[in-house]
Amino acid sequence: MSQLQQERSRSAGQATRVPAALATGPRRAEARGAAGRVFRKGTTWLLALVWLVVVGAPIYYMIVASIEPTSVYLSANPWFPSKGVTAANYEAVFSSGIVSYFFNSVIVAGSTTILSVTVSLLAAYAIVVHGSRWTGMVFRCFMVGFAVPIQALMIPLYLAILRIGLYDSLLGLILPMAAFSLPITILVLVNFLRDVPRSLIDAMRVDGAGPLRVLIRLVLPLSWPAIATVAVFDLVSSWNNFVFPLILTQSPSQATLPLSVFNFEGNHLQNVPEIMAAVALSAVPLFVLYLVARRRLMAGLAAGLGA
């Protein structure tokens, strides 16, 4: 058994050291367990299917709306394109310059995520491993940035970006967006970093490793699920963020994908099928990335912790 698992068993041992009174004989437990297992498995899959409908139905509805002509989407059967389909909505989206928006979104969302996660990892490591009173205070200070609604900060932020000359640039998007995702990222990383056994860290330091080395060689691989999770969240929220690009950029050359969705919202005319097409297209790259990353993630985890 790996050392980590030894550690975990030792700590979890309290939970598994159950008094004899609770344990029953093996065969009786088995018989009772079989019936219970079927019931539990059945219920689990039933609930999973219910949730599948709850999640899948609106998404399906969105896709149906995106392939219907605007002139019939309100009169056709909502669940089936009974009055014909069209590619016109997707054509409209492509001809609105979506390719350049896409590249800008990749740069902005990607850089924001990398910056946020890297910087947060440094902070979380310092807070957890060093664990002194003043790092605890710094941690609390980050929590302050949590829930002031962005609308209240829009004008001050705009003025600040304008003053430092980053208005209408991608960098002027990346820096504030990364800054605003710090509280959540640090919170999640701090939570997961706390589960890295202290003894391992100390062992490494006794061997003479500096903090950077410990971070990269030990903590990083161990907290990979957490880092991946929070990176996914940062990526998705910066990908879909439209308030910052709206306020901090104006040239079409600096626009990101969420702004493209607004291209279909004119003066009292909201072309819903085109909007749904834009939303669907905007979600596809992220979904593909998720599928790819998930396979690698699961492969890594299976080899790492479970064995």
Next chain:
Amino acid sequence: MHRRSGSGRFVSRQVLAAAAAALVAATSLAACGGGSSGSGGDAITIWTITQPSSAQQVVVNLINKFNKTYPGGGHVSIDWIGGEPYKQKIAVAMAGHKPPAIFLTYGGQLFQQYVKAGDVADLTSALSSDPAWKAQYAAKNVFGLATFGSKIYGIPESGPDYELMWENKAVLDAAGATSAPSTWDAFQQDITAVQKAGKAPIALAGKDLWPEMIWLQYLTLRYGGTAPFDKIAALKTDAWSDPAVVKAANTVAQLAKSGAFAKGFNTVTFDGGQADQLLSSGQAAFQAQLYYDSANMRVYNPTFAGSADYVPFNFPSVPGGTGDPSQLVGQAAEYFGVSSHLSASAKKEALAWLKFETTSDAYNLQFLADRGYSPITPSAAQKLSSGQVPDGTLLKKLYDIGTSAPSFQPYWDQDLPSAVITPMLTNIGELFDQTMSPQQFVSAMNSVMAQNQK
């Protein structure tokens, strides 16, 4: 632990580092190539609300032509911004006193605020020095909502913008009701007949709240003329107790109670076409809407938009009403404002562009009329019936109604202080939902007046 040395099982560190480096490089390049900083220098950027790409192309072609032919080369460019975020974006720009060179505005009190802050250019002298330009507009008092202290601050961007009644004649015929009722009694009879036939009398886009406001505004206008709103605009603390306003509120409550508005109206939208769908599919008979409802209808139900069943008519008169039954709610134009922070030569160019754009047939017919908006110039209006634009005859009819109106009463949500508009719309919503009685509505609005005394 074997995991400590190798990291090939996870995304390899080299790949991550390379990706990060690439992103940083791309970002720095992008940051260097960033756009202009607002309205600096001689660049003339226009901010306006987004339109379908074919319409956008018309303006872009005009811009290219202007930039080529303007002496010394033109510097005009345009940013199209979505309808809902437009107001936020302008507000933020104005807060930083960095308005774009040219921007779309409804005029009225909000625009006046920007004027007072000194961010909008005074165009009076430029217009007086070009009398032909100034006199070519057919609508009466065309500069009305952009004129403050007898100085003009806006150039008309489109023709008259007003509200009227629309009906689906087929529904009325099937129910045995009269088309285009001109009196309230006839209108009520129609409502009863339509309800008996199992249809909803009135389609109402309640979620947006301003369509509800239009009912209240028109009823007040019919009952009492323009005087009641003058009191409201002056923020008199008992303005809403005016008998005309009270009668209007009671009428609204009675309509709502009798189920005249289609079910679930307070979540129905206009922008997404839901209210239009009710009318065009025959589920409702009437809708009080903007004159360019026909433009939306063309998108959502082209067959109905072009049919003879889709009929506009003036809001009915009311019994005992002192208001002029031909008066319209609306405004003579929407406007382009010009930033006051432009250099003299840039301002000259901006005005030259505006004249060039708004007097061209391409703009009037292919940009405005093609999408159902009233053109600005009479010469373009003459060409409406020639078949160049879809529904040209209907548009000409709407244009004539708009330009022959002696005056307009501005939309209540354009000509009041912003701090009054939001509670007003909310309270109107509650009046229509019947969660507020007319008396409660009146006293609630009077206290809003009291809170906002200048």
Next chain:
Amino acid sequence: MAVAVGRSPRRVRVWWPAWFLLPPVALFAGFVVLPIVLAVLLSFCSWDGSSAIQFSGLANWRQFIHDPSALAALERTGVLVIASWLVQVPIAMALGIFAAGRQRHRAVLTAIYFLPMLISAASLGILWNLLLSPVNGGVTYASTHFGLFFLDHQWLSDPDLVMGTVIVLVAWEFIPFHSLLFEAGARQIPRSIYEAAAIDGIGPYRRFFRITLPMLRHTIVTSSTLNLVGSLTVFDLIYTLTGGGPGQSTRVLALAQYLEGFESLNFGYASALALVLGVLAVIVSMLLIGVTGFGKMRSQSEGA
């Protein structure tokens, strides 16, 4: 200041925390703290967004305490926050544990479960407004044509139902993220513990309460903190779904501060309302950190 266990000989252990903390603190201070400070200052002023800013002392704060509309918004926010937590955390936990399981089919399902996260909140509002619309809405259609009679209500129109609808839709939007957190947390629990428990003859329910739940303790705290604080600022979905209506039935404080700012042009008062949310968020997260021993920063796998 140095609290490190063990005998690391390097001097670097004394100053490296500062070096690690400098980039995040600088970034945060410049782009978040500075605007927040400006917003705080603005809450003591009155400003319409273009004229000069005028100092007004405690006027906005006094107005807040006496404003029935703002207080009602605060109450609605409280309802939303608590209900969201009660609804989202259990479901997200169940989904996360489910997703951490081994079967291949689970991977397909969890991929689909992830989809709501990819749609921006504003577009979700448009989508759901359409689905629940009385005009050819999908849910309306399903309630009459698919026999799902329990769906036949005015979900957005009825002021008594609409808040519940909002709670459900906000849950729909955020559960995918929280289930990711729980999945990551559940994956950190080694199988060997469960195997050992099974050998000891411990039933599945006890396994859940004695093993899973305690080992997810940190994740529960993280998810709860993010959930409670995140619900305070939910805006885009509600704004495009109902605009705060019907009437004021869904006007939570996040909407109220937007309407006061960008619609009523009362930016001073709007800042005050926004800060109320910020203060609430700080209190909530501090409480959670304090009460659950988060501040002690100890690994939960160390012995007691």
